[in-house]
Amino acid sequence: MTEKDQYRAMFCSPNWDYKTLEAADEVISRIGRDYLKLKTYPNQIEIVTSEQMIDAYALTGLPTSYPHWKFGKDFVLNQSNYTKGRMGLSYELVINSNPCISYNMENNSTCMMLLVIAHACQGHNAFFANNYMFLDWTSADSIVDYMVFARDYILRCEEEYGEEEVERVLDAAHALMNHGIDKYKKPSKVSAKEENDRLRKLAHIKRENYNEIWKTLPTQPELPDAAPGEEHRFPKEPEENILYFIEKYAPTLPAWKREIIRIVRKVAQYFYPQGATKVMNEGFATFTHYHIINKLFDEGYVNDGFMLEFIKSHSGVLYQPEYNSKYYAGLNPYTLGFNIFMDIKRICLEPTAEDKAWFPNLVGKDWLEQVHYVMENFRDDSFILQYLSPKVIRDMKLFTIIDKENETDYEIGAIHNERGYRKVREQLSYQYDRSSRVPNIQVTKVDLHRTSKLYLTHYIQKDRRLEAESAKATLEQIRYLWGFPVELQAKNKLGINESTFEAK
Amino acid sequence: MSHIIDRRKNDKGKSTGNRQKFLKRVESQIKKAIPDIISQESIKDSSTGGSVKVPVRGLDEPSFRHDPKTGKKYIIKPGNDRFNEGDRVPKPKGGAGGSGKGKGSNSPEVTEDEFTVVLSREEFLKYFFDDLALPNLVKKLMDSTENFESRRAGYTKDSVPSRLNIKTSYRQSLGRRLALKGVFEKKLQKLEAQLASTADPEERLLLEAELEKVRKQANTIPFFEDIDMRYNNFERVPVPVTSAVMFCVMDVSASMGYHEKDIAKRFFTLLYIFLTRQYKNVELVFIRHHTEAKEVDEEEFFNSRESGGTVVAPSLKLMDRIIRERYDESWNVYCCQASDGDVWSKQDALECKKLLQEAVLPSIQFMAYIEINSKDRESDLWQAYKRISNDEDFSIRHIYEAYEIWPVFQGLFRKRREAA
Numbered sequence: 001m002t003e004k005d006q007y008r009a010m011f012c013s014p015n016w017d018y019k020t021l022e023a024a025d026e027v028i029s030r031i032g033r034d035y036l037k038l039k040t041y042p043n044q045i046e047i048v049t050s051e052q053m054i055d056a057y058a059l060t061g062l063p064t065s066y067p068h069w070k071f072g073k074d075f076v077l078n079q080s081n082y083t084k085g086r087m088g089l090s091y092e093l094v095i096n097s098n099p100c101i102s103y104n105m106e107n108n109s110t111c112m113m114l115l116v117i118a119h120a121c122q123g124h125n126a127f128f129a130n131n132y133m134f135l136d137w138t139s140a141d142s143i144v145d146y147m148v149f150a151r152d153y154i155l156r157c158e159e160e161y162g163e164e165e166v167e168r169v170l171d172a173a174h175a176l177m178n179h180g181i182d183k184y185k186k187p188s189k190v191s192a193k194e195e196n197d198r199l200r201k202l203a204h205i206k207r208e209n210y211n212e213i214w215k216t217l218p219t220q221p222e223l224p225d226a227a228p229g230e231e232h233r234f235p236k237e238p239e240e241n242i243l244y245f246i247e248k249y250a251p252t253l254p255a256w257k258r259e260i261i262r263i264v265r266k267v268a269q270y271f272y273p274q275g276a277t278k279v280m281n282e283g284f285a286t287f288t289h290y291h292i293i294n295k296l297f298d299e300g301y302v303n304d305g306f307m308l309e310f311i312k313s314h315s316g317v318l319y320q321p322e323y324n325s326k327y328y329a330g331l332n333p334y335t336l337g338f339n340i341f342m343d344i345k346r347i348c349l350e351p352t353a354e355d356k357a358w359f360p361n362l363v364g365k366d367w368l369e370q371v372h373y374v375m376e377n378f379r380d381d382s383f384i385l386q387y388l389s390p391k392v393i394r395d396m397k398l399f400t401i402i403d404k405e406n407e408t409d410y411e412i413g414a415i416h417n418e419r420g421y422r423k424v425r426e427q428l429s430y431q432y433d434r435s436s437r438v439p440n441i442q443v444t445k446v447d448l449h450r451t452s453k454l455y456l457t458h459y460i461q462k463d464r465r466l467e468a469e470s471a472k473a474t475l476e477q478i479r480y481l482w483g484f485p486v487e488l489q490a491k492n493k494l495g496i497n498e499s500t501f502e503a504k
Numbered sequence: 505m506s507h508i509i510d511r512r513k514n515d516k517g518k519s520t521g522n523r524q525k526f527l528k529r530v531e532s533q534i535k536k537a538i539p540d541i542i543s544q545e546s547i548k549d550s551s552t553g554g555s556v557k558v559p560v561r562g563l564d565e566p567s568f569r570h571d572p573k574t575g576k577k578y579i580i581k582p583g584n585d586r587f588n589e590g591d592r593v594p595k596p597k598g599g600a601g602g603s604g605k606g607k608g609s610n611s612p613e614v615t616e617d618e619f620t621v622v623l624s625r626e627e628f629l630k631y632f633f634d635d636l637a638l639p640n641l642v643k644k645l646m647d648s649t650e651n652f653e654s655r656r657a658g659y660t661k662d663s664v665p666s667r668l669n670i671k672t673s674y675r676q677s678l679g680r681r682l683a684l685k686g687v688f689e690k691k692l693q694k695l696e697a698q699l700a701s702t703a704d705p706e707e708r709l710l711l712e713a714e715l716e717k718v719r720k721q722a723n724t725i726p727f728f729e730d731i732d733m734r735y736n737n738f739e740r741v742p743v744p745v746t747s748a749v750m751f752c753v754m755d756v757s758a759s760m761g762y763h764e765k766d767i768a769k770r771f772f773t774l775l776y777i778f779l780t781r782q783y784k785n786v787e788l789v790f791i792r793h794h795t796e797a798k799e800v801d802e803e804e805f806f807n808s809r810e811s812g813g814t815v816v817a818p819s820l821k822l823m824d825r826i827i828r829e830r831y832d833e834s835w836n837v838y839c840c841q842a843s844d845g846d847v848w849s850k851q852d853a854l855e856c857k858k859l860l861q862e863a864v865l866p867s868i869q870f871m872a873y874i875e876i877n878s879k880d881r882e883s884d885l886w887q888a889y890k891r892i893s894n895d896e897d898f899s900i901r902h903i904y905e906a907y908e909i910w911p912v913f914q915g916l917f918r919k920r921r922e923a924a
Contacts (some may be wrong), residue, residue, distance in 0.1 A: 018508065043506035052511060055518040072526030075519040076621055083622070099507065106512055120527060121506065167525075175566045322583025331582060375505040399584035401593075403577040415584055417793045427578040439568045458568075464575030466568055473566035 004300055009303050016110040021045065024114050025121065030471060031295050036288060037368060040125040041140060042099040045117065047106050053093065054078050060271065061095040066149050066154035066263065068170050068476050096274070098127040098140040111309040114302075118292040123285025130376045131280070133273035142233040143270055149195050150263045156383045157256055169257050170478035173264035178438045180265040181272045201253060223316030238442040238457070242478070243268070245443045251452055253482040261481070276379045276434060283337015284375050288326060290338070312354035320396065339392045340383070344370055347389065354390060380432035388428065390421045400427050405463065439466055441488070452484035471501050479503035527627065530563065534621065534631050538910060632777075663735030677732040681725050688722035748783040748836040748869075750775060751823050754805065755843035757794045757814035764876045767903055768842035769806050771874055774913050775840050783836065789826060793819035796849075799826065815848050816885060817855040824863045837868040839843045844874045845883025853888040861892055873900040874915055 007027065011021045025045065032038040048056065058075035059065045091112055094102040102120040104113060128134050157166045173180070239245045246253070247261040274281075294311050296302050302310075320335040321327040347355045348367035356363050362370055374387060393416045400423065402414035413427065414420035430436050445455040457480075458466060471488065479486045488501040527534070531840045585828070659672055673898035695718065698844075699711045754765070779786045791797055797819035823839065831837060847853050865871065873889055882890075886900065893900045901912045 005816055018510070021508050029506065034779035045506060045508045046511045048511045052518070058519050058522065067521050067523035067525060069522065069529050070565060072519060072522030072524065073529075076526060080622060103511075163525075171565075178567060238797070320582055322585070324583065324585070328581075331580065396582045397584040398582055399587055400581055401579045401581065403579060405513070405574050405576070405597075407595075409594050412587045412589055412591040413578060415587060415589055417589075420589060424580065428580045430578065431580055437570075439570060441568055460575075462576045463575075464570040467571040470564075470569055471565045473564070474568050477566065489814065 002057065007301050008303065011110060011114060011296075012306050014109050014111075016108075016113050020110060021047075021113060021347065022119070024117055027296065027301060028114065028118050028122060028292055031299075032118070032126070032288070032290050035295055036122070036291060037372065038122055038126040038288070039129060040100065040122060041097075041129050042101040043121040043125060044101045045121060046101060048103045048318055049456050050082070051079075053090075053103060054082060054107055054292055056093050061093050061101075061103075062147055063095075063101060063144060064151055065267075066147075066151045066170075067158070068174075069167065070174060070417050092120045095125045095143075096138055096140055096270075097136055097143050098129075100125040100128060100140070101144075111306055112313060114296070115289050115293060115310060115313055118289035122292060123288030124142040124281060126288065127281050127375060128278070130372075131273070131277060131379075132377055133277055133379050137273050138270050146195065150267070153259065153263065157260065161256065166260070168480065169260045170264065172481050173261045175474045175477040176243045176246075177264060177268040179441060180261075180268040182244065182269060183272075202259070234446050234448050235443060238444045240440075240442050241265075242441065242443055242456070246478070246481050249446070250482050253481065257481070269344060271363065273379070276381075276432075279333040279337040279340075279380045279432065280375070280378060280383050282334045283335070283339075283341050284371075286314075286334050286338040287341040287371070290314060292490045314389050322397075336384075336396075339396065340389070341371060341374070343389050343392050344374060344387060346391075352391075358389060359387075368408040381429045381434075384432060385425060385429035388425045390416075390418075390476040393421055393424050398424050398428070400424055435461065439464070453485065454478065454482050454486045456486065456488040457490060460490055462499065463492075465490060465498070466501075468501070472503070473500050506610070510681075516717040524899070527621070527623075530621065531631070538632060588708040653741050655741045657737045657739035658735040661670070661695060661731075661733065661735070667735040667737075669734050669736050672734040673728070673732050676734060677728050680729070680732060681727070685722065688718055688725075691718050692722065698843045701763065738793065747787070747834070748779050748838060749789060749831050750779055751789045751826075751837070751839040752805065753791045753793070753819050753823060753839065753841040755794075755814060755816065755846070756792045757844075757846060759814070759844050759846045760876075764844055765806065765840075767876050767906060767909065768874065770790050770906065770909055771842060771903070771913065774842060774909065775838070775872075778917065779838065781816040791819050791822055793822075797822040813848055814843075814846050815852050817844065817852050817859060820856055820859045820864060824859065824867075825866075827867055839864070839868055839871040840874065841871070842874045842876060843885060845877050845885045847884050850884050853884040856885065857888040857892060860889075860898070865892075865898060874912070875902050876904060877902060878904050 007023055010016075010023055016024075025043065029040075029043075032040065054075060057078050058071045065071065090106055092102055092104050094100065100121065102116075102124070104116050104120075108116060128140060134140070140379075154166060154170075235245070235249075243261055243265045247258045247265065252259070293302075293307075293314075297307050318332070318335045318338060320332045321329070344362060345367040347359050347362045348365050348370055351359075351363040374383065378386065397416050399415040399420070402411040402413040404411070414423035416424070440459045440461060442457055442459070443454065444457045447453040447455070475486050475488055486503045489497045490499045490501075493500050659669060661889055692715065695711055695715045699708060699715065702708060702711070754760075754768050754772075756765075760768075776788065778787065788802070790800050790802055792805055793814075793816065795813050795815050795818075799822065819841075827837060847856075860871070873885075873893070874884065875886055877883065877886075889898075889900050892898060899916050903909055903912050903914065
């Protein structure tokens with residue numbers, strides 16, 4: 001028996017063992033490297049049970065995290081859905097770290113294991129290691145370390161200040177997680193050790209009782225009736241990162257609470273690229289496993305039976321119910337992403353006249369180079385805006401429904417025809433733009449002179465207003481952290497205040 | 505290079521801590537749900553774990569989010585089969601959601617309907633019996649420490665060879681040898697120094713002889729000596745009795761219908777679950793009675809349809825006899841009697857009272873009498889029992905509807921404040 005025969009015997013048996021996984025990883029890594037030219041972090045493949053997978057879900061894949069009831073709730077929710085058969089578990093879960101940790105379900109068949117290794121350990125891994133969002137905004141080297149630090153820190157706080165008080169801070173910080181992200185500054189990469197050093201420094205600063213806000217008070221005595229002039233405006237520029245602002249400037253917050261806010265902020269920052277590249281990331285991983293498994297077949301590592309099972313799973317992943325199906329639950333990011341990547345390859349290899357008009361830069365280029373370029377330099381909204389082709393729009397029969405408040409009808413905005421392509425593309429891109437989901441809220445002013453009141457402004461976009469109940473509850477959380485009254489004004493595009501929420 | 509790890513064996517229950525934090529948060533809601541479980545579901549199931557429905561109120565995680573009803577939204581969907589640009593489609597009634605024309609809810613927010621928290625048996629019992637305690641539990645436990653158990657209690661220097669602990673003995677020997685060696689070494693050094701510094705031949709000879717002696721001693725430190733020996737030590741420790749027996753006495757006369765028996769059964773089961781939590785070993789004795797009393801098995805107890813007139817006293821007599829025959833002082837005896845209160849004659853009721861007072865109550869821990877009856881009339885049995893019930897070791901209660909079981913049970917077994 002040749003070596004290849006041995007591999008084939010292993011891969012085509014439905015039962016896998018440790019040796020099979022090692023062999024699979026070896027062959028798949030080679031194909032990923034030589035054929036698809038993937039550069040990846042080293043892999044750490046972990047075989048887990050379904051319960052452990054649900055655990056992993058609850059911590060959004062992180063091997064460890066600080067304790068909080070919210071994770072318990074997610075666990076209970078998922079577990080109950082899973083045991084009732086309402087939800088299936090994914091075959092794998094992978095996290096952006098170096099080494100890249102992926103969890104594989106123990107009850108996967110051999111074929112599934114190979115698919116998963118190709119998908120997660122090559123596809124996702126390469127995406128994490130090369131996409132600019134991840135490179136700029138996360139540090140795969142230190143995340144696991146940092147989470148260990150975070151857990152220990154929170155546990156220490158629980159001991160010292162009581163679980164309830166810690167939970168109170170975490171609850172409040174979690175409410176602002178979406179507003180704790182820096183989009184313009186690159187966070188420094190810190191390891192657990194550096195983090196501890198930094199903390200020590202922080203304690204020192206705390207001793208000296210330094211605070212930006214108080215600092216402004218005694219040095220410049222105000223004239224009794226001087227209008228608060230622009231030069232005394234604080235902050236000078238509106239601040240989008242509310243959590244950061246509170247962490248830095250909340251007048252009376254003890255240092256340990258600031259540190260907890262910082263931890264939540266770091267976690268939010270870590271997951272920020274994940275949310276912005278869902279379609280690309282899944283699309284690319286699917287594109288990768290599709291090519292690797294086919295290559296395995298071409299090279300004779302697997303047989304027809306294996307391929308039948310693979311095709312069944314693969315098409316299951318790509319199943320996209322139509323809008324009027326009872327299974328419809330939104331656009332499937334795997335399908336959308338995979339279709340676009342496959343289309344990029346097609347345009348490079350067999351361009352049509354239409355492609356020549358739409359994508360002159362792709363026509364005739366090396367498809368692998370182009371795929372790499374796209375994978376590295378875009379995120380979902382820009383990816384769709386630049387690469388969603390008329391052919392994919394036609395194939396998926398995409399169309400837009402316009403839902404306007406105060407109208408009794410939906411309007412069909414654009415369909416998969418010549419007139420509609422650009423509109424569909426723009427509108428779909430907007431759907432993946434963060435600003436369509438997360439309200440644009442900024443810290444605009446602090447009353448330094450009398451009340452220390454914090455003013456927030458919600459810049460209304462497309463007439464989308466805040467959900468009042470939740471907004472009030474969130475303001476209460478800010479109130480708790482800030483320690484003084486908080487007011488939020490919702491301004492429309494004319495700059496007129498439409499409504500005011502307040503936490504006194 | 506990749507690294508493959510089998511995680512299946514470790515890391516189980518990683519979320520346990522978070523899960524408990526979450527349960528703590530919904531504790532009040534779980535507690536509220538417990539009476540429902542008892543009155544609705546088969547009680548046998550609740551002993552094995554059961555599930556508790558917890559509405560998600562109070563579990564909301566607030567955030568700034570768009571009101572889905574406002575503004576202008578573009579929703580991209582796949583599979584257009586009939587629409588053209590500019591078509592108008594009526595919105596489904598009742599806002600978002602709804603089904604009309606396949607326009608399902610497209611809001612990205614996942615709505616969390618009431619979801620069911622599945623509690624493990626342990627968790628379930630914890631909530632179930634929180635704040636409850638067996639009456640007189642401590643008293644009897646202290647009384648009856650008659651069994652003894654051998655437990656390891658360190659080492660002793662003197663015992664039989666079969667209990668020799670070689671490892672510890674060796675360690676002792678090693679320590680002793682090291683210590684002695686050090687002493688001799690020092691002595692040798694001192695002597696050698698003296699030898700080197702003196703020139704007197706007589707003294708040199710003396711010193712050399714001394715040196716020789718000490719060297720010999722240093723080389724012949726015995727490996728084991730008696731003082732090294734260590735033997736395992738055992739102690740006799742009194743073991744508290746952890747057994748209990750519960751008598752289920754039920755009236756099965758014609759007047760006890762399905763409903764009455766069902767209530768009785770639920771109450772017995774509750775008590776049983778409760779006892780199994782407190783004791784390692786709980787025995788059950790089932791006694792049913794109409795005109796005569798009989799000890800039966802569980803199956804027959806609840807299902808047999810045999811019936812007749814009601815005479816209660818024989819059942820208590822039978823119980824008394826069984827206690828004397830089978831359960832000595834070391835047992836914790838509990839009794840629960842369920843009846844609709846109907847008796848053949850006043851005489852019977854009085855006899856019951858006398859029996860209880862004189863024979864049964866002195867020998868048992870606690871007895872509960874449950875009258876499955878609407879409260880508006882007091883039966884003869886109730887009237888007779890009322891005089892001797894003291895809630896301390898004999899409680900009587902009315903139950904008629906299933907939902908009353910839990911409050912009554914709770915009332916009976918609520919931890920009594922020490923002040924009382």
